[in-house]
Amino acid sequence: MTPKALFFDVFGTLVDWRTSIARETERLLAPLGLKLDWLDFASAWRREYQPALEEVRAGRIPFSKLDVLHRYNLERILPRFEVRGVPEPVLADLNLAWHRLDAWPDVSAGLVRLKKKFWIAPVSNGNISLMVDLARKNSFPWDAILGAEVAGDYKPKPRVYLASCQAFDLPPAECVMVAAHSSDLAAAAACGLRTAHIARPDEAGPGKGEAAPKTTVDLAANSIEHLADQLGA
């Protein structure tokens, strides 16, 4: 395998959404006197993610940035946690919690190594501004921001992977999709991309993540640094 570009899933693969969202939610809602199970709130918000994307993928609503879908999902779950009357500026700020997620500790150093040998870009369902905020916060040295907003649809639709290859003028076989989720990798492989699985066994809570790929992959690593080792970067 001699790839030219590496495409990265972001939520779960590069950043720890669960504890970051719990922390940000507590930071913004606790001062209002609210006491929730913050980790449970993070998981509930995330559970609305795929159903909302599916509305776009199925063509029932036009393409909307993930920030818009996150806000819609937030409005859906707040009543379930009996949260009402939060001022609009706090809600708007809370929705941007997804722009402030922390990277897993191996990511920044691994990406710096990989960039010396490959073109690197996020191919995430997150919107461009969200990707820029995460890159600035966590020192992700992207060559470009690709993914859902550039493609106008959401993974795992083939268009998102193929539009990313086309943006870099590369055939799919020279591109590697890197993700902690086998469904993402299976969809990329079906488009002709190579695949690398990153184990994030605790992504959605202790033991609630993929410790190993559930689909055939070209590479399996337990961190981005480990991936760089395997790719000789």
Next chain:
Amino acid sequence: MTPKALFFDVFGTLVDWRTSIARETERLLAPLGLKLDWLDFASAWRREYQPALEEVRAGRIPFSKLDVLHRYNLERILPRFEVRGVPEPVLADLNLAWHRLDAWPDVSAGLVRLKKKFWIAPVSNGNISLMVDLARKNSFPWDAILGAEVAGDYKPKPRVYLASCQAFDLPPAECVMVAAHSSDLAAAAACGLRTAHIARPDEAGPGKGEAAPKTTVDLAANSIEHLADQLGA
């Protein structure tokens, strides 16, 4: 003026297309025994640029990446210089000369300073892969690659400027278009963006560039470092 993002024109504003294209053309064609006025060839190739973009802007041909239009333009000018029989791999490589342009000496350091205070992106008519190659060659630390390929049309169509603001979730008034060409700045201003002119008096040959803006602008500088000075970066 307190902008949040700076958008940069690239050809002429950040990179010296004329001497770089002359050098690359000589490097690739001289070994075939060809002797041309290399600077004249560079200028002739560039003169085909706006007419080709206009085909897309006017809707006479679908959006095509600039690499495709550069190749079309190359085929048009080769016979004028009585160049025939160049092997296809050499032509393909020559077309990518636009990916290997040198930055003006003030650019890399200026962008590094500006990035500390603002989001920065190219808003060029060049395609994404061309922008990545120029960034890697010249150490341009972009937050994202925006511009024609993301917008699906060519400057100075309003869509290109407005799509760039939208990608960063910013109103036009919080974005500054930075360019060495008054026509680009006038179009951006008509969309509500702020504008900064960079003097490149020798862009198209000695004295054949804009030494000063020919339209009303918010800022005028003689280099990217000078722009950083003026913006307190």
